[in-house]
Amino acid sequence: MKSDLTQRQQEVLSFIIRHQQTNGAPPSQREVALEFGFRSTTAVADHLRALRRKGYLDHRPHQARSLRVLSRTDSTELSPTRPMIVDIPVFGCIPAGFADERRQDASEGCISVDVETLGVKPTARTFALEVRGDSMIGRHIMEGDYAVLEHGMDPRPGDVVAALIDNESTLKTFVKQGGKPCLKAENPKYPNLIPAQELVIQGVMVALIRKYR
């Protein structure tokens, strides 16, 4: 991995990433020099230039501590790691008029996840829902779990979706029965199979987070 970088360049890049994670901000050139014992910041500038040329770094000229580590999504394309961490609002239950008032007053707090952790990049339409009841126990989704959902996504058969039933959101499995989209509960205690056209699908489940202890 990262075979196109020299030993030294990799060390510098690692330090920058490490510094960012432990200090909340990228290091200055002098701090890098100090770390490696360079007596001149020019050495650092050289390495940064190489890292920039090779596509691992970005920075804004003449701006203090403006280093940004880029991550490779595939071999060619590069994208900044900027929104590394996204705050996903957690709702106890989703109110009826949802689409407009996303974000803001996520009274239950936020889950912060980085883009890498979830396969899907969280967008402004991503939200989390604390699971209530055991309607999805058949899919091993328990009460108290946090369901991470994406609003406005096209559900595919088998996907878990959040639907608004009786002004409360419930998780169901999205299926197709004879060509018609339906919602299936994963617990015999709950009514099965509800035609999906008649209700609002609020989001498709993309991840689950469960806390122990």
Add this chain to the structure above:
Amino acid sequence: MKSDLTQRQQEVLSFIIRHQQTNGAPPSQREVALEFGFRSTTAVADHLRALRRKGYLDHRPHQARSLRVLSRTDSTELSPTRPMIVDIPVFGCIPAGFADERRQDASEGCISVDVETLGVKPTARTFALEVRGDSMIGRHIMEGDYAVLEHGMDPRPGDVVAALIDNESTLKTFVKQGGKPCLKAENPKYPNLIPAQELVIQGVMVALIRKYR
């Protein structure tokens, strides 16, 4: 929430957090001034001083872009948000000689989670394990899930733990049977009840992350 802050102070704090998340580094005083249309950086400095005094911010004097947002753990104590995001190494399976060589070459990648998301603060002893098999299906832990574990934690009865059996780690439930610690599988297909003294407990499960799609 945050009723001890004025409207303006809250706005400034929000901008700093937002800037940090979208740009990877906190803003300079001038950037804050620009955002709010202040014609003097003194206004910003005033707000920062107030936020610092009230315990919401920290910074290193005379250092560019050194603002750090603090989070309240309880009403009195303050702790820096520095290691907001911690990289938890993911192992496919944990090798026998574990304790020493934590971190490094987490070949399967990393899960980044913030301190708030998991109730437990991730330490250097926190690691993740991709769940193989269905030995814990009774606790609704599925194949492919990521179990987040804490090494060196004292297991309590009922906790899910990772144990090294036949040089491979397996998840089990930690129980006490007649005063003796035992490990219980949560699937009838697997051998039940193994005395816990005879094997290495590698970690106690603190969270679970599951990805869909």
Add this chain to the structure above:
DNA sequence: TTTCATACTGTTTTTTTGAACAGTATGAAA
């Protein structure tokens, strides 16, 4: 052998940035 990227030292210049100083205006509490 020449060229070229890497990996540095040492010095100087220019920007950026935080901080200090001197004020003004407002509204709430004492």
Add this chain to the structure above:
DNA sequence: TTTCATACTGTTCAAAAAAACAGTATGAAA
């Protein structure tokens, strides 16, 4: 009424930091 925190303007100053020279040394490729 005085005091005090908030919320600013406008200016100046000094430290921090990036950038720009001008070099040296090394090893690999052409």
